[in-house]
Amino acid sequence: MWNKREEEQLNTGRPAAAVQPPPPADARHEAATGAGAAIGPSISIVGELTGDEDLTILGKVEGTISLPKHSVTIGRTAKVTADIRAKTVSVEGEVRGNLQAAEQILIRRTATMLGNLAAPRVGLEDGCRFKGSVDMESVAPGGRPASETAAKPAEAPSAKPIAASPERLPLKQDPLAARS
Amino acid sequence: MGWFSGSGRPSAPEPKAPEEHRSLALPQLLRGLRPESHPSLLDLGMAVGSNLEFLAAYSCRVRIADLYRSLQAEPPESREPDVFPALLPRLLPLEPSESFDVLLAWDLFNYLRRDQTTALMTWLAPACTERTIVFALISTLPQIPGVPLRFRIVDDQHLAWGGLSRTTRPSPRFTQPDLRKMAPGFRVRNSYILRSGIQEYLLERGTQKSVATAVPVARSARGLVVR
Numbered sequence: 555m556w557n558k559r560e561e562e563q564l565n566t567g568r569p570a571a572a573v574q575p576p577p578p579a580d581a582r583h584e585a586a587t588g589a590g591a592a593i594g595p596s597i598s599i600v601g602e603l604t605g606d607e608d609l610t611i612l613g614k615v616e617g618t619i620s621l622p623k624h625s626v627t628i629g630r631t632a633k634v635t636a637d638i639r640a641k642t643v644s645v646e647g648e649v650r651g652n653l654q655a656a657e658q659i660l661i662r663r664t665a666t667m668l669g670n671l672a673a674p675r676v677g678l679e680d681g682c683r684f685k686g687s688v689d690m691e692s693v694a695p696g697g698r699p700a701s702e703t704a705a706k707p708a709e710a711p712s713a714k715p716i717a718a719s720p721e722r723l724p725l726k727q728d729p730l731a732a733r734s
Numbered sequence: 735m736g737w738f739s740g741s742g743r744p745s746a747p748e749p750k751a752p753e754e755h756r757s758l759a760l761p762q763l764l765r766g767l768r769p770e771s772h773p774s775l776l777d778l779g780m781a782v783g784s785n786l787e788f789l790a791a792y793s794c795r796v797r798i799a800d801l802y803r804s805l806q807a808e809p810p811e812s813r814e815p816d817v818f819p820a821l822l823p824r825l826l827p828l829e830p831s832e833s834f835d836v837l838l839a840w841d842l843f844n845y846l847r848r849d850q851t852t853a854l855m856t857w858l859a860p861a862c863t864e865r866t867i868v869f870a871l872i873s874t875l876p877q878i879p880g881v882p883l884r885f886r887i888v889d890d891q892h893l894a895w896g897g898l899s900r901t902t903r904p905s906p907r908f909t910q911p912d913l914r915k916m917a918p919g920f921r922v923r924n925s926y927i928l929r930s931g932i933q934e935y936l937l938e939r940g941t942q943k944s945v946a947t948a949v950p951v952a953r954s955a956r957g958l959v960v961r
Contacts, residue, residue, distance in 0.1 A: 661781070676786060677783055677786075677787075678781045678782070678783035678786055679783055680781075680782060680783060680884070682781055683780075683781070683800065683803070684780075684781035684798055684800065685798060685799060685800050685804065686797065686798065687795060687796065687797040687798075688786055688795070688796045688797075688798070689795045690790055
């Protein structure tokens with residue numbers, strides 16, 4: 555009833571094709587490469603976090619996190635209660651708060667996420683625990699938002715809904731991949 | 735909080751390969767989604783990334799409730815009949831201005847008691863408009879998996895399901911009249927009995943008047959179509 559590709563897609567949730575997953579959070583990796591800052595698993599911070607480099611969180615953070623030009627990675631051991639604004643956000647641990655990313659958000663399979671997500675690309679890996687809303691602007695193959703490519707009712711009052719029209723929106727095409 | 739108690743542990747591998755069926759209700763549901771109106775969906779099931787990707791093509795705003803697992807994370811005493819309605823504001827909080835164009839119930843109703851489904855639909859009714867459609871899958875088999883399945887939209891006509899549990903439980907085998915009673919204020923717009931043992935329902939707000947005259951009008955290769 556299904557081919558191997560589809561089975562693999564179901565098991566993986568197909569996030570990889572749409573959202574580029576960053577490597578798993580690893581404080582040693584970060585320390586060795588010097589790529590960004592890390593908040594270790596024994597560290598607790600309450601307040602407002604801002605900065606100009608990538609951030610990996612493995613400890614506890616409460617407050618707000620704002621790194622609009624950089625990536626934020628919530629490691630598997632992290633417990634974060636904060637709204638986060640960044641270029642990209644990857645969640646492997648626990649987050650309670652709203653996430654807003656300029657590029658993408660990835661909720662990995664180990665994550666427990668309670669909050670709303672807003673980004674052009676959002677990936678949820680199967681197995682993750684997520685409760686909240688997801689808002690992402692859809693972009694049609696032409697590069698414009700799907701809402702702009704849809705025919706106006708006045709142009710085609712008796713036409714079938716655009717969403718169901720495969721010539722307008724190829725449903726088997728990965729909508730996220732179309733943007734990249 | 736119970737919701738966070740199971741974090742950090744990936745879910746166990748599925749004991750069986752996923753199944754798939756051709757859905758008759760899904761195309762109708764999708765036909766009503768207009769990207770230009772930025773439709774709002776409430777998914778009562780668990781988060782499935784590929785569904786999100788699929789629905790992104792419709793410019794949907796999707797809210798995921800994961801209601802069954804949220805309910806299971808509550809203390810056992812909170813599952814008593816009288817407690818569930820009081821839990822809903824916390825399990826599924828609604829903003830006063832929030833409204834949904836589509837409710838994806840999947841197979842959740844199979845796993846709730848009648849009074850729980852009634853309480854749930856009563857709670858959601860203020861967030862539904864006259865155009866809101868509820869998509870529900872009711873088992874017609876004697877046994878169902880121990881926990882709700884994870885349904886994935888394969889394309890605009892096919893659903894796959896996975897997450898089969900190793901245990902089974904008796905199926906409530908709700909009938910159409912049962913569903914009408916369980917979802918006050920909603921009526922059955924379409925119902926499709928599939929050979930896979932699933933009956934697909936599309937519910938909409940309104941009275942039950944037209945349902946009483948529903949008759950089978952067509953038979954497809956995969957199931958009986960009742961309009």
